Amino acid sequence: MSDAILLGKSTLQNSSNPEVFLQARYGNRHGMIAGATGTGKTVSLMVMAEGFSRLGVPVFLADVKGDLAGLSQAAVVGDKLKPRLEKLGITNFAPAANPVVFWDIYGKLGHPVRATVSEMGPTLFARLLELNDVQAGVLEVVFKAADDRGWLLLDLKDLRALLAFAVEKANAKELSAQYGLISPTSIAAIQRALLQLESAGGDQFFGEPALELADFMRVGLDGRGLVNILAADQLILRPMLYSTFLLWLLSELFEKLPEVGDLDVPKLVFFFDEAHLLFDDCPPALQKRVEQVVRLIRSKGVGVYFCSQNPDDVPDVILGQMGNRVQHALRAFTPRDQKAVTAAAQTLAPNPALGDITRVITQLGVGEALVSTLQDRGVPLPVERALIVPPTSRIGTISDEERATVRSRSPVGAKYDTPVDRESACEILTRRTADTAQAPDATAATPKDSAGGWGKTIKDMVFGTGRRQGMIETMAKSAVRSGGSRIGSALMRGVLGSLLRK
Numbered sequence: 364m365s366d367a368i369l370l371g372k373s374t375l376q377n378s379s380n381p382e383v384f385l386q387a388r389y390g391n392r393h394g395m396i397a398g399a400t401g402t403g404k405t406v407s408l409m410v411m412a413e414g415f416s417r418l419g420v421p422v423f424l425a426d427v428k429g430d431l432a433g434l435s436q437a438a439v440v441g442d443k444l445k446p447r448l449e450k451l452g453i454t455n456f457a458p459a460a461n462p463v464v465f466w467d468i469y470g471k472l473g474h475p476v477r478a479t480v481s482e483m484g485p486t487l488f489a490r491l492l493e494l495n496d497v498q499a500g501v502l503e504v505v506f507k508a509a510d511d512r513g514w515l516l517l518d519l520k521d522l523r524a525l526l527a528f529a530v531e532k533a534n535a536k537e538l539s540a541q542y543g544l545i546s547p548t549s550i551a552a553i554q555r556a557l558l559q560l561e562s563a564g565g566d567q568f569f570g571e572p573a574l575e576l577a578d579f580m581r582v583g584l585d586g587r588g589l590v591n592i593l594a595a596d597q598l599i600l601r602p603m604l605y606s607t608f609l610l611w612l613l614s615e616l617f618e619k620l621p622e623v624g625d626l627d628v629p630k631l632v633f634f635f636d637e638a639h640l641l642f643d644d645c646p647p648a649l650q651k652r653v654e655q656v657v658r659l660i661r662s663k664g665v666g667v668y669f670c671s672q673n674p675d676d677v678p679d680v681i682l683g684q685m686g687n688r689v690q691h692a693l694r695a696f697t698p699r700d701q702k703a704v705t706a707a708a709q710t711l712a713p714n715p716a717l718g719d720i721t722r723v724i725t726q727l728g729v730g731e732a733l734v735s736t737l738q739d740r741g742v743p744l745p746v747e748r749a750l751i752v753p754p755t756s757r758i759g760t761i762s763d764e765e766r767a768t769v770r771s772r773s774p775v776g777a778k779y780d781t782p783v784d785r786e787s788a789c790e791i792l793t794r795r796t797a798d799t800a801q802a803p804d805a806t807a808a809t810p811k812d813s814a815g816g817w818g819k820t821i822k823d824m825v826f827g828t829g830r831r832q833g834m835i836e837t838m839a840k841s842a843v844r845s846g847g848s849r850i851g852s853a854l855m856r857g858v859l860g861s862l863l864r865k
Contacts, residue, residue, distance in 0.1 A: 366627065368414030370407070370689065370734055371749030372451055375716055383749045385411065385687055387418050389737040391629040391661045393684050394668040395677070397707065398691025403730040404670055405430060407689045408634060409754040411668065412590055413461050415632045421580045421588040424634035425595040425609065433757035434590050435463035435769045447730070447753055459755040462583045463590045464773050465766065468568045468608065472594035472766065474779040476608075477570045480516035481509070483611055484860030490649060491565070491607040492556035501549040504542040505529050510854040514788065518570040521788035523557055526550050528792055565604050571783040576619055578775045580631055599637065606640040610653065613667070614859035617656045620663040630664035638669035639676035652858050654680045673703040674710060682710065686737040689751075692727035711735050714745035723748060 367384035385394075396411075398404045405428070412422045413434060426432055437458040438444060448456050465473030480488070485506040489499035505525060509516060516522050529538055530550045539545050560566065581589045598605045613633065623630065635641065642650065657667055661684075669677050669685070673693070677685075688711060695701045708720040712735045717723060724733065727748070735746040761769075770776060855863040 366418070368411060368418070369752055370410060370414075370736070371732065371747075371751040373747045373749050374731070375714075375748055378716065378747060380744060380747055383734045383736065383744070383747050385414070385736045386738060387415075387420075387628045388625065389686060389741060390415065390420070390632060391625070391664055391666040392686035392737055392741070393657065393661065393666055394687035394689070394736075395674060395682065395685040396668060396670045396689045396691075397672065397674045397676075397693075398727075398732070399672055399694050401729065402691035402727065403732065403751060404689075404691055406730060406754065406758060407691070407732060407751050408636075408668075408670060409434060409756065409758070410752060412632075412634065413754055413756060415629070416461050416588045416590050418628050419582055419586050419588050420628050420630070420632055421582065421591065422632050422634070423579055423591045423593070423612070425593045425598075425605070425636045427595045427599050427636050429594075429596050429760050430758070431592055432463075432465070432594075432761045432766065433759050434461045434592065434754070435465075436460050436757040436761055436765060438753070438755055438757050444753055451750055451752060453752065456753075457755060461590045461756055462585075462587050463592055463769055464581075464775065465592055465594060465770055467594040468598055468604075469564060470567065470780075471597075473592070473770065474773065474776055475567070475782070476593070477568060477573050477779070477782075478611060479571065479573050479862075480518065480522045480569055481506075481514075481854065482573060482615075482862045483569070484856050484862060486649065486652075486860030487607050487611050487614070488860075490610075490646070491603060492553065492560060493603060494553065494556060497546070498549045498552050498556075500543065501545055502553055504538060504545055507542055508538055510856070513854060515854075517785070517787040518789075519557060519561060519566045523554065524789040524792045526554055526557075560604075563601050563604065565601070568604070568608065571785065572779055574779075576615060578778070581774065595636075602640045602643070605637070606643075609635055610641065610859065611861065613656060613660070614857065614861040616665050617660045617663060617859070618857040618861050618863060620665065622662050623664045624662060626664050629666045632666045632668065634668045634670060636670045638671040639673075642676070642678060649859075650678065654678065656858060657681050657684055674707045675703050686741070686743070688733075688735045688746075690724060690733040690746075692729075692731070693724050695725050711746040712743040714747065717746060717748060720746065 366387045368387065370383045370385055373381050373383060396404050396407050408424065409431065412424055415422050424431060437460045440456065440458065466476050467473035468476050485499070485503045489502050494502060508529070509525060516525060528534060529545060530547050535545045579591050583589060595605060616631065616633070620630065641653070660667065671677065674682060690707055690711065693700065693704045693707060695704045704721055704724050707724055711720055711733060713720065720733065727733070730751050732749060732751055733746045734749045736744050738744050857863050
């Protein structure tokens with residue numbers, strides 16, 4: 364079947380579905396890969412990823428353990444792989460590498476991935492900083508004030524400068540009257556959280572050149588979709604940064620891609636490994652927004668596949684959207700494990716030939732799984748017990764030399780490897796403070812603007828002195844160069860707070 368991905372072969376005698384496929388036209392109906400550690404989830408993920416790539420679908424996945432990098436190298440038929448192929452009856456196995464692009468927030472194992480502070484938005488930024496409701500509300504006010512004036516914040520030092528500006532007595536009074544109370548205590552707490560984020564290396568994620576989604580959705584000259592692999596072995600040590608980054612990326616896809624309905628193949632497939640981190644300590648309001656995004660992003664041609672140990676790591680509302688399921692073995696050692704096994708069994712389409720699904724889940728071997736995918740007319744396939752086929756690429760890590768070779772062939776290296784630090788809010792506000800200190804009498808003599816203290820500051824920054832460029836003028840030029848809005852236009856935000864353009 365040229366429009367489907369072979370996942371495995373049934374082990375049931377006289378099965379009506381001896382081969383289990385994932386239909387490409389239902390690839391955007393989302394999916395779940397679950398199972399205990401060491402049961403073969405990584406292999407299932409690799410088989411799906413390279414299957415979509417062969418169909419011309421770009422793929423994004425996070426490499427938490429370092430072994431997904433093997434997708435960039437052809438498999439070697441050795442002592443471990445050969446018996447597996449014989450058991451599956453595969454005689455036409457053709458080892459092949461996949462077109463891979465490596466990414467890394469820290470810029471060590473792949474091209475740097477960056478976003479601007481404005482693009483991240485206050486909702487996800489508050490989660491990243493682990494702020495309480497009051498502090499998150501103050502951050503919302505600061506972002507709102509910047510958005511209404513068309514100001515783009517590029518990196519953390521811009522946000523820090525804006526916080527310092529907002530806490531000044533006259534500005535805080537004006538902002539509090541317009542948007543809501545700004546407490547110096549809350550500002551101080553946000554500044555401390557920013558310091559912790561910088562200490563953890565999170566500042567490397569914010570800046571320019573910012574990631575463009577088009578570079579994640581490339582198709583090679585051979586028609587294969589690029590496999591984008593995020594090196595996450597260090598990032599996973601910062602669970603909040605890891606999950607917030609993936610949430611931001613998901614929100615960018617949701618907000619920026621057009622509606623396309625159901626396609627023959629998805630436009631992009633997004634694998635979310637260690638999915639439980641997304642929902643750990645997730646505020647109810649944010650979780651509802653995530654549920655909305657997962658439910659609606661299907662119409663943008665994006666398939667989202669969650670990978671985790673237990674299906675109940677994902678909320679029921681989202682789990683109900685997973686049309687394609689690969690369930691590896693679970694171990695029922697504790698009461699929670701037993702509950703997870705029961706829950707997993709209840710979410711799979713029953714198959715009378717299989718018997719008690721709850722019992723079977725605990726008896727699966729390594730590389731074996733219960734598989735149920737959507738078939739004709741979107742009807743779930745009765746769950747099959749299947750041996751997962753091996754990927755045509757290497758299962759395991761790669762050497763530094765192999766990684767360097769892949770990076771040297773990347774089509775986007777020249778674009779992202781060199782950071783850009785243009786003039787932005789930090790430099791402008793620093794210069795403004797210096798100007799004010801040099802001419803206190805001129806500042807005091809300025810008549811009060813009808814808009815109050817904030818309006819007076821804007822007037823000073825716009826018209827300033829003849830020698831210097833005003834803050835609004837400079838920020839407007841910066842915003843235009845970055846694709847931002849014109850002066851006087853408010854920046855708009857979407858469901859998860861990511862930046863929209865008017």
